[in-house]
Amino acid sequence: MSKDREDVETGSVTPPEKAWRRSTVGDISPTQTEFPREQYEEEHHHNGFWRVGSKQHKAHENHAQKIAEGIPPPFRFNPIKIVMITGRHTSKLSSLTHILLPAIPAGLILWYHARRTNPLPVFIFNFIAIIPAGNLLSFGSGELQHRLPKTIGATLEIFTGAIVEIIVCVILLHLKQYDVVRAALLGSMFANLLLVTGACFLAGGIAYREQKIASYVGDISSAALLVSAVGMVSPSLFFQTIHPRIDISESGADLKVLYVSRVVSIGLIVAYFCFLFFQLHTHSTGYHHVLERAESIYVGRKQYREKLSVLEAIFVALLGLVFVCFCAYFLVREIEFVVEDQGFPELFMGLILVPLVEKFGEHLTALNQAWDNQLDLALSHCLGGSIQTALFVAPLIVLVGWGLGHEMDLNFELFIALSLLLAILVVGNFVRDGKTNWLKGMFLLMVYYVIAVAAYNDPELRRHYFGEGLVGEGGEGGIKPGE
Structure with missing residues (x-):
């Protein structure tokens, strides 16, 4: 034989x-x-x-x-086991983030002793510290999957990645940095759609000549992304339509957009729960088989290894959550310094830098899955995370702001709003044929690179830092303020 x-x-x-x-x-x-x-x-x-x-x-x-042999009793609590199992992690790439754990105490110490004299190191160390902290949160919640149905466990893992995003955005909202919040929300979608999906296509294309995408993943994700994009950018396009009209003042246009954003946010959250009901109940069989088939392709230590108990997993998740809260607060408090004194554009900070660390552990897990030929699992993280940001996180932040008396809306800059639509169309076109290769990954990374370059050179935000050199005072080639 x-x-x-x-x-x-x-x-x-x-x-x-x-x-x-x-x-x-x-x-x-x-x-x-x-x-x-x-x-x-x-x-x-x-x-x-x-x-x-x-x-x-x-x-x-x-x-x-x-798999069952590696699942311990639910109420076991062994600190040595916690350290050993967490150190190995489920992903080889994610386990490497543990070398960044010293950045967590370093960021805490710098905040209390150097935030007034050296705010830049405080920002840098806490920026780095969110990566291992978020990874602990993601790993702890991921360990709970083994006692849950596959579809519910996978959804819980994707939702955990949004917790860091929600914490960062709520802190920014409390500090009334609305522009950074809006940029961070769309930046998270760009990172998932273009950067991480492109990296997964590239890594999978290096390991395999061609990889296949389940039609369930491509069809449902593309439809949900298009609907979410319409809901996200419609308030922005509405503002661009009514703002030039002479029969409405600028403040009146802002109020109209704020009202539209709040009503639209309610509809988006309803759509998100409908999406969950579809995926977890009425059509759960399709999603279950996608997950089951993807897991059966690679059966290594990530499946048959020893696992945390329920009590240990909850402890690790709560520990990661506490670290994330502190590091995110310290990071966000120093954004104003980095923007004003270091010359980083606010749009670039929110659109590119902040989203990079919000779901870093989840991104590494997706990349590792693509390398192991589990592309459907990787895309469920990337595309599912984007859908969750658009249909749940963004409208949730608007409604939280409404409850706290903040005028948070979905009036994104026209550039990034249209860029989101184009990004979704590009990704949808790439997954439509059910095949991927390394060249598609390079194309997605190039689109992300173009958006990052444009965000870094946004003249409206860099005018303050470069003054007359960029804007001028009415001289040759200059633009008068207010024009």
Whole structure:
């Protein structure tokens, strides 16, 4: 019996996944088949829309048993186990972030002893410290998945990534830095859609000639992203429409946009819960099979390793949450200094820098999954995170601001609002055919690079720092203030 046939019958790889392994079949794609159609249909039956082999039941049972062997009693609390298991992490890349843990106490010490004399080191260390702190929060919540259904566990993991984003935005909202909040919200979507998705396509394209995307992931995600983009940018386009009119004042236009943003935010949150109900209840089978198939492609230490108990996982998640809150507060308090004294544009700070650290651990996990040929899992993090930001986080921040008496709206700058629409169209077009390669990843990274360069050179925000050199005082080539 050949090794490939033996792999199939022992359950180490199922026939559909076998075609994904370059080490055994070269560059054969999952749409092609090296199994005779008649033989394949005799040995397999349909379950949902993925084929599940009748001869694979024993292998599936062994797989579930191995996973269960690593799950401890729910109320175990062993500090040594916590350190050892957390240090290994589920992702090789994410585990490397533990070397940044000393930045957490360093950021705390600098805040209390050097924030008045040396605010820049305070910003830098707390900027770095959010990465391992958020990673602890993500890992702790991820460990709870093993006692939950797959779809609920995956949704919980994506939601955990939004906690850091919500904390940062609420602190910025409290400090009335509305422009940075708006830029950070869209910046999180740009990071997920372009930077991380592009990096996943690139990493997967280096490891494999071509990777496949489940139609469920591409179709549902593209539809949800388009709807969320319309809801996000409509208030901005509405403002651009009514602002030039002579029958309405500037303050009147602002009030109209604020009202529209609040009403739209309620509708977006309703749409988000409808999306969750669709994914977790009425059409949960499709999402479940996507997750199950993606996990079965790579069965390494991240599945069969020893895991945290429920009590230990909650402790690690709460510890990460506390660190995130402190580091985010210290970071946000120094943004004003970095913008005013260091010459960083406010748009670049909110659109590029802040979103980079909000979900850094989640981004590394997605990148590791793409390298392991689990592209559907990686995209569920990237695209799912973008949908969650647009349909839940952004409207939640608007409603929280409403409750606290802040005039937070969805009136984004026209440049980034239109850039979001274009980014979603580009990503949707790339996933439509269900195939990815490294070149698509490079294209997405290039789009992100273009947006970052434009944000850094925004003249409206850099005028204050470069003064007459950029704006002039009515001289040649200058622009008079107010024009």
